[in-house]
Amino acid sequence: xxxxxxxxxxxxxxxxxxxxxxxxxxxxxxxxxxxxxxxxxxxxxxxxxxxxxxxxxxxxxxxxxxxxxxxxxxxxxxxxxxxxxxxxxxxxxxxxxxxxxxxxxxxxxxxxxxxxxxxxxxxxxxxxxxxxxxxxxxxxxxxxxxxxxxxxxxxxxxxxxxxxxxxxxxxxxxxxxxxxxxxxxxxxxxxxxxxxxxxxxxxxxxxxxxxxxxxxxxxxxxxxxxxxxxxxxxxxxxxxxxxxxxxxxxxxxx
Numbered sequence: 001x002x003x004x005x006x007x008x009x010x011x012x013x014x015x016x017x018x019x020x021x022x023x024x025x026x027x028x029x030x031x032x033x034x035x036x037x038x039x040x041x042x043x044x045x046x047x048x049x050x051x052x053x054x055x056x057x058x059x060x061x062x063x064x065x066x067x068x069x070x071x072x073x074x075x076x077x078x079x080x081x082x083x084x085x086x087x088x089x090x091x092x093x094x095x096x097x098x099x100x101x102x103x104x105x106x107x108x109x110x111x112x113x114x115x116x117x118x119x120x121x122x123x124x125x126x127x128x129x130x131x132x133x134x135x136x137x138x139x140x141x142x143x144x145x146x147x148x149x150x151x152x153x154x155x156x157x158x159x160x161x162x163x164x165x166x167x168x169x170x171x172x173x174x175x176x177x178x179x180x181x182x183x184x185x186x187x188x189x190x191x192x193x194x195x196x197x198x199x200x201x202x203x204x205x206x207x208x209x210x211x212x213x214x215x216x217x218x219x220x221x222x223x224x225x226x227x228x229x230x231x232x233x234x235x236x237x238x239x240x241x242x243x244x245x246x247x248x249x250x251x252x253x254x
Contacts, residue, residue: 039189043094046087046185053081053169053180065179070101070144072109072171072179079110079132079170081180087165087187093156095186096133097148100179102140107173109136109180114166115156125168126154136178144181151186158187191215200230207232221247 050071055062062081063074073080087093093113100109110132112125126133134149158165171178194211195218198204203213213230216222221244225231236244245251 040191041188043186043188044091045095046085046187048083048085048167048183048185050179050181052083053167054083056080056082063176065101065176070179070181072174072176074174074176077170077172077174079112079168081169083167083169083183085113085165085167085185087158087160087185088189089158089160090190090192091158091187092190093151093154093158093185093187095148095184096151097146097184097186098134098136099144099146099181099184100136101144101181102136102178103143104173104177105139105141107171107178108138108140109169109171109178111135111167111169111180111183113151113156113185114168116164116166118162118164120164123166126151126156192218200224200228202229203232216244216248219248 050064051068053071055073057080059075060073060078060080061075062071064071071081096111096113098109098111102109110130111134112127113133114123114125116123128134128149130137133151134147136145136147167183169180169183171180191212192215194205195214198210199214199217203210207213209232213232217224217230222230225234
């Protein structure tokens with residue numbers, strides 16, 4: 001991962017170190033929404049609503065604006081609203097947007113993308129010019145608006161085996177003049193890297209389609225044509241194509 005990034009502050013880090021226990025004991029969370037997008041060229045978007053954020057401690061209280069379209073801490077001016085992030089393994093972050101409410105000439109709203117180890121510890125925040133990942137800015141005083149940032153320079157590739165991911169939000173006023181709405185994360189999918197050994201006898205590592213055929217096999221979309229072979233040069237029937245596409249896309253209906 002490339003810099004810049006910053007370490008979570010003393011309060012935020014101490015709270016995130018206890019994240020596993022906190023997440024288990026917190027109130028039920030709203031389910032984040034993920035766009036049904038496929039392919040390695042199109043950008044997919046993962047949306048986390050304000051209702052998915054809960055205080056990192058029972059001592060921190062929050063209030064809502066516009067039927068909880070916006071949420072803010074009302075007894076502490078700190079980054080103490082936490083939400084987990086669940087993205088597909090191997091996805092590369094490209095974009096982050098904060099939809100917010102800011103009617104304060106001096107206050108602002110912050111959200112940081114937090115990367116921790118697999119135990120939810122040793123956390124760090126992706127940092128941009130606003131000293132967080134994205135923020136509303138000072139002064140704003142414009143009401144409902146949005147700010148966004150390009151995440152491609154960070155070169156973050158999602159690894160759900162070695163890391164856990166969170167959003168940590170906060171406001172610098174406690175009177176409702178700054179509040180966070182939804183956060184939208186953009187990412188692109190990619191094909192898995194080629195393995196060290198070939199699965200099929202007729203598709204060696206030197207084969208031009210080796211990586212893609214191995215990805216199909218590893219994901220359970222195909223087991224080849226029998227006898228330990230894939231038969232890469234044989235024609236594909238419409239029936240076989242239906243199996244490939246249905247398994248790849250997980251197609252289903254009511």
